[in-house]
Amino acid sequence: MATYETFARVYDSIMDDSLYDLWTDFSLRHLPKKKNAKLLELACGTGIQSIRFKQAGFDVTGLDLSQDMLDLAEKRAKSAKVSIPFVQGNMLDLSSVGTFDYVTCYSDSICYMDDEVDVGDVFVQVYEHLNEGGTFIFDVHSTYQTDEVFPGYSYHENAEDFAMVWDTYEDEAPHSVVHELTFFIQDEDGRFTRFDEVHEERTYDLLTYDILLEQAGFNKVKVYADFEDKEPTETSARWFFVCEK
Template identity: 40%
Template sequence: MNGESYRAFASVYDLLMEDIPYGRYAEWVRNAAGDASGLKLLDIGCGTGVLTECFAREGFRVTGIDLSGDMLAVAKERFEAAGLDGAFFEQPMQEMEGHSGYDLAVIAIDSLNYVTDDEEVSAVFRNVYDALNPGGRLLFDVHSPYKMTELFLDGPFTADLEEVSYIWHTYPGEEPLSVESEISFFIRRPDGLYMRQEEFHLQRTFTPDTYLRLLIEAGFDVCSVTADWTGNPPAENSERIFFSAEK
């Protein structure tokens, strides 16, 4: 995915993500951190900063990175309007640099699935390892193999909201456990007419064992691997897998 991929998405992203359980993500991170007050948190793939704002309100000192300048512009406006402090950087996670001294790093809401090469996933983990203090934690979630090979291919998916509608076609990607998405957005303009935008997205996941191997090779100790907010290990039909690792 390149830096232009979310240009249309950015203006309507929050509307389309209303079903994301941001509160549960914030609770997951808070439980891992204990007392958040003063801890430095790196929100990787922060998008428009909705979850980053949750972290800031918890008491974390937050930095967000994302490869989309449009997304980051929304995030900065959000923080300014709320009177919150936060730093934001336009960087792809597999090439992020200049970050150190963090107590927590979070790659939430399947953002890591946009890194579609295992060597680049390895680079992400090495970069995060370097950015963390000793004892620092990395938390991330990804789509399961079952979701990529079964549920995503049940499309097309549609939504018809007041300000935006979309038709979302999904196809198997060329690589194992990958999905290509072609999305047609119809964004309502102030004059009542609609503007059409086309987007292409590619996501790929890997088996839990692959993520575990890459984490260990990067130097992490793996604390837990769970699924679907249950606290239980992944099952064959799990949809979302959560990892916690420590430097």
């Protein structure tokens, strides 16, 4: 699993800000209206989405594996004048965070799990830490995205103080890809230092997700695609699951 140590420094610069609006809008449409509802955001990263949720009226806790990401999240929350506890932890073990009315996990973070056993274990952890009647929303890459769109994908970013090359290749396991990232980051002396990271992602077919969710205890599951309230098609890029306990 990627550490994001270097990635954290440029993550916000390469993320499309409009995605946070889309995740927020989707969440507000599908989370039941409840005053001061407790929401846990898994894989909260640098905290942008957590702040959006806090400003929308939720009692938010953010959890992420990377302390580097959380350090940025805490600075961002302070700048936004909101109070959000950010917890360093693994979504495979939520024993330290309590229970919540809602849990979200966006930006295909589930796809970073090593295999379907870990995916199932995450679903079990979420189910156990959801209050009765609670809702779990997450998104993943579709198999079309990993099999047809990503292989051969290349993205370059150039800014004054950093540059990035992002190439994606098909991996060995079914519906899996490898993202190879190279960063050139400028230091205080004006010199650029190179950093390399590898991020591995894997998704599964819809039936596999349905089975894993049911095994975890979720019996009410709805699936949507591409931030819209529509069913997935053969060419949908991102699947959204809305699961009720």
